[in-house]
Amino acid sequence: MSTPGDARRGSILAITGGVGGAKLALGLADELPDSELHLLVNTGDDFRHLGMHISPDIDTLLYTLSGRSNQSVGWGLEGESWNAMNALEQLGGETWFRLGDKDIATHLWRTQALAEGNGFLEVVDSLAQRMGIGCKIYAMSADPVRTTVCTDEGELPFQHYFVRRQCQPAVTGFRFEGIESARPNPAIMEMLQHAPPAAVVICPSNPFVSVDPVLQIPGMWQALKACSAPVIAVSPIVAGMAIKGPAAKMMEGLHMPVSALAVARYYSERYPGLLSGFIIDDSDATLESDIRETGMNVAIGNTVMHSRGDKRKLAQFVLQMAGAS
């Protein structure tokens, strides 16, 4: 039943990267009927490794939404085994990107499906279905976009910066290779034009390497802005820290203050007029008026998601704000 106090007048489109965003995506999945949740996912982190096509953010979504993600480490599958990795180590192979045995099956399946000529978007969709996921998962583009991190040690492919070098090089910027010619997922463009969602949610994912690659696909953010739905972002920075991942470290490298306000300003400068609402954590309440100056509404609540209940509550909070917009 729709009520005036939430956004359930239709479907929700949530833009997400990996771990941090996947938490809110799970909350939204718990709160919404399957048919009303659409997840638009960053594939800038994708890479080819050991001959396999690996889609880290897509996989985190798949594993999280199918209830099989490893909660304690924040990536990969629960109850994973490492026999292939250990054997690869004995061969002197590359083991810096830890691939569990069950996880490898996902990559082999995807690689085979792509090698057989299936489209990338269909392969993502099929994997979600095969894992029993009810809501829709959309890769941002069928075309390869590869996030490159510019650092004081030169340019590094994202996974080399993130996993291999463990975010140690100082960040000076980002490049999304191939983005100029990447086409946005046509199903998303179709939705925005002809059946716009009740709200667009930007999950608390990394603004630079999870959200930007999605929004900067040519035509994407403009289409989001042009559609009738309010766009609500949840700050990935809480009390001057990133809940998960290298966002805070990147902001330091970019000489930005590490705060929810800086994220709000970043989004409003880069995507003028896109965001109508911004959700910050209780601990950042003092930033409210400064954020309002960017022209967005602000809602304050608990954005730190530990339990599954926390995720669902934040999802409810986001939907309420979207409904009031």
Added chain:
Amino acid sequence: MSTPGDARRGSILAITGGVGGAKLALGLADELPDSELHLLVNTGDDFRHLGMHISPDIDTLLYTLSGRSNQSVGWGLEGESWNAMNALEQLGGETWFRLGDKDIATHLWRTQALAEGNGFLEVVDSLAQRMGIGCKIYAMSADPVRTTVCTDEGELPFQHYFVRRQCQPAVTGFRFEGIESARPNPAIMEMLQHAPPAAVVICPSNPFVSVDPVLQIPGMWQALKACSAPVIAVSPIVAGMAIKGPAAKMMEGLHMPVSALAVARYYSERYPGLLSGFIIDDSDATLESDIRETGMNVAIGNTVMHSRGDKRKLAQFVLQMAGAS
């Protein structure tokens, strides 16, 4: 120390496929110093599967010679786990070719090494070294040759015939795709021309799909014939049965009698003057004079290798025959 009664006046070149041949290869490895054993291996069974380059015969050699092969099933690694395969099965992926978790590491390593631009021959050599194998393993060619089995159900790539269809379709012939333009391993050609081995051994491998692909690489069998070494084959057919694999079934399909004599005739007609000696099992002693009519010497002994001691004894027997040739 060299004695007149065996072939240890220099090195041994053994031509082998997978399981059956690998047994004698292990016997030879036990009997000879590392530096004197050279194994020339069929790669016609190689295929790309789940995005990985798989070399079944090479891998059987690698696993056998590094003492890690699964003796009871005859393929793969001992103490293998199947977590990736089980996860792939849950995804509805292709699991007809059973890949253990540790085995997958070999394929990932090889696929990555090839993707990085390393040559196939160097990759085979490097894998052998990484597995601590002392003798040399040579792929028959750097160029892809793909064995296709012609059957009453049409043409099937070898692994589809062998594993997926479990040798059920009736065989009418074989085709080695790409063999016309495949170049023999240059190290082998160099050896045959400038430092010929004391003997060439054709292991008890499948004549049609293990030995033929090697010998039919343009220039290969002619170079073997032209070199000074005696060429000794061990019959893969014992008492009208194939010890391992589909050789007997294939002979039936080709309307050949299933016997060591038929194998000897097949080799002598296909490769006139190549073989100087043929080793048959005690149980086939009555075939001796008929085989001699093909122009080969015949030695009779126990060719059924159950124990490691059996393998070594057959290796000794082969070396003795080669030395007497």
